[in-house]
Amino acid sequence: MNNDLDELEVRVAATLRTVAGTVPDEPPHSFWDQRAQWQNGHRLRSQKARQRKTIRRATIVGVGAIAVCGAVVGGLAVSTSQHARPTPARHATAPTPATAPPQTIHYQVAGYTAEQATAAAAQCLSAAGAAGEQGAVLRATFSDPAGSTLVVTSPSGWNTCDESADGTVLVADPFKSYADAQGWGQSASPAGDQSAHWLIAPVELGSDGGGYLSKSTMSDGWLDVAVGRVAPNITKVTIQMPGGSTVTASVENGFFVARQLLPSAPSFSQAGTVPIMGYDSSNKLVYDSLTSPSALPAQFSPTWQPPCFVTSNGRPVTPNAVSGQKCLIATAWGSGG
């Protein structure tokens, strides 16, 4: 096993170096020439074409804004005044797409009106720099002065106003769009169809062992968002975030979302399983990630195998079962969808 792994590691490293080695040492153009080509060339034209197509086809059937209720325990905080965008004045001049207006406001961020959310969606749709990829979700993310995150979604076309340099990140509204973006329920992998409807624990961070979305907010600091799924009986989740603070997540529609804003990127010294607690409606602790069968070992070894999980009728949920390994029964994710 070890020899196989060593050979494999060497082969993978050699392959990656070979692939990377085909990139020439010098760019074909200066940055400014390249920039001019892209701005005047096919990239811009195709973006605009996609954008026009998106605007024509878009039918916004749902727009929402959600206040993420995660609260940092431990007192770390940064000024969020620079997150206050977009402003009502910008909204007032945003063009309105020739589509039906949003019909539903599921959640409301303090300080944002339904009209502002509607205008934000229109602005996102018409933004000159929108990515414009075809797909399932329109998503615009903004932050209000109190640090909450506003998310605008539409199921009729992929687009985004997310600007990584600005540091606003999707959370989800009403969580379903996050699931769509992550491919839950849509994976083509053999295990994916099962894993979309089953959990390897009553509280599952992400879908593949991770689940933190971290982003530099440039001038404002660092934003971490933890997203995952919960079993129907879980009504409260606490999670240790990067840097060590414990955050109480918001739980809804089978998902949980926690977030923290920090002055800068936290150092990561945590090894092993992320501490996550799940509570039921009577505030009784029903899940502790550190004692869960799916917990990672404190000491990793090359021979360690992650536990495998199957549905109640024996269909694999995780793809990692090895010959002879006894798999555990997964938890049904009842309220997702």
Add this chain to the structure above:
Amino acid sequence: MKASVTVVTESQQASFDVLYRQYWAPLTRLAWLLTGSREVGEDVVHDAFEKLVPLWANLDVPEQYLRRMVVNGCRDHHRHRKVATRHRPPPAEPVWNPEFDETWAAVVALPDRQRHAIVLRYYADQRIDEIAETLGCPTGTVKSLVHRGLAHIKERLEP
């Protein structure tokens, strides 16, 4: 991406181009491996340089900023691509010898986070804790991602 309105003098353009020529290749290589597509990798790198234009004069270590932007750009791309790829055929890639072809195909087929961990470990030669910081996840998760990634590659390569 919004059109830049930053005023850049000719000498500043020349200085920026020196930076561009210095870091374009290593960043493009990394972005290609992380995204599995050279075309997308070049897009991500160009976007990172675009975002650097108004900022670079005030940055002490622009290469660290660029590297972070490229990795974040690749991660953002993957979040979007999961939707987009259902409607697009995979782009054609160059052909190497069969062994590399098979292995590269196996790497490209990995789930995104596993491929990121594999590329950062075996191409960028990052330690587990460095990968954890880069990807924003615990070291235990990185170990698991690398382990599962290698297992998937091995499984795909075996007859």
